[in-house]
Amino acid sequence: MLASRAVAGGAGSDAVGGAKVSVLRRPAVLGAVTAVVLCALAFAIAWQAAIWPLNQQSARALSRRAQLFWDLRISGDSFGAYQYMMEAYRRRVDPNGFARSGGIVVWTGAQVKKVTLDEKGGLVDVEIRYRVAKENAANIESSNEVRERWVLENGEWYRWPPEMGG
Numbered sequence: 001m002l003a004s005r006a007v008a009g010g011a012g013s014d015a016v017g018g019a020k021v022s023v024l025r026r027p028a029v030l031g032a033v034t035a036v037v038l039c040a041l042a043f044a045i046a047w048q049a050a051i052w053p054l055n056q057q058s059a060r061a062l063s064r065r066a067q068l069f070w071d072l073r074i075s076g077d078s079f080g081a082y083q084y085m086m087e088a089y090r091r092r093v094d095p096n097g098f099a100r101s102g103g104i105v106v107w108t109g110a111q112v113k114k115v116t117l118d119e120k121g122g123l124v125d126v127e128i129r130y131r132v133a134k135e136n137a138a139n140i141e142s143s144n145e146v147r148e149r150w151v152l153e154n155g156e157w158y159r160w161p162p163e164m165g166g
Contacts, residue, residue: 056155056156056157057152057155059115059116059117059122060115061157062115062117062122062124062150062157063112063115063124065084065150065156065157066112066115066124066126066148066150066157066159067110067111067112068084069081069084069159070107070110070112070126070128071110072084073107073110074107074108074109074110078095078098078099079095079099081098082095082098082099084158084159085098085158085159085161086151086153086158086159086160086161087153087158089160089161093161104132104133104134105130105131105132105133106130106131106132106133107128107129107130108129108130108131108141109128109129109143110126110127110128110129111126111127112124112125112126113125113126113127113145120149120151121149121150121151121152121157121160122149122150122151122157123147123148123149123150124147124148124150125145125146125147126145126146126147126148127143127144127145128143128144128145128146129141129142129143130142130143130144148160148162
């Protein structure tokens, strides 16, 4: 008797309150919804990539670039950070001179806090954590918020050296 009910109900359907609901439709609907969500996500990523070159002069682009500079500097990649210095600085200071510019200060962290665009370029407020590389002060970490000048050169942001004023 159970076998006859299964056949009478039809393969792939359930009787729910007298109405037949296809079990096969549920995965199809779920698949269609998933496809729509994935297409929307792909479109959003493509749109962001398409307009990215147009946003290089934005505060957001400056914030990213300043954070990358400090991430490189803190990780010990002085040559990588050197590439973010403005061209006039790189003409007069070689990468080795830039690497030595920290002196006895060891940077331990940095976080971009605020970016302001103005007629000269941009100002970036950065909270820098550091310690002094001396025996009696080696374990004392301090932090300080500094304001850096960044300028646009050839469509990209470059750090203005603090010793050049700003």
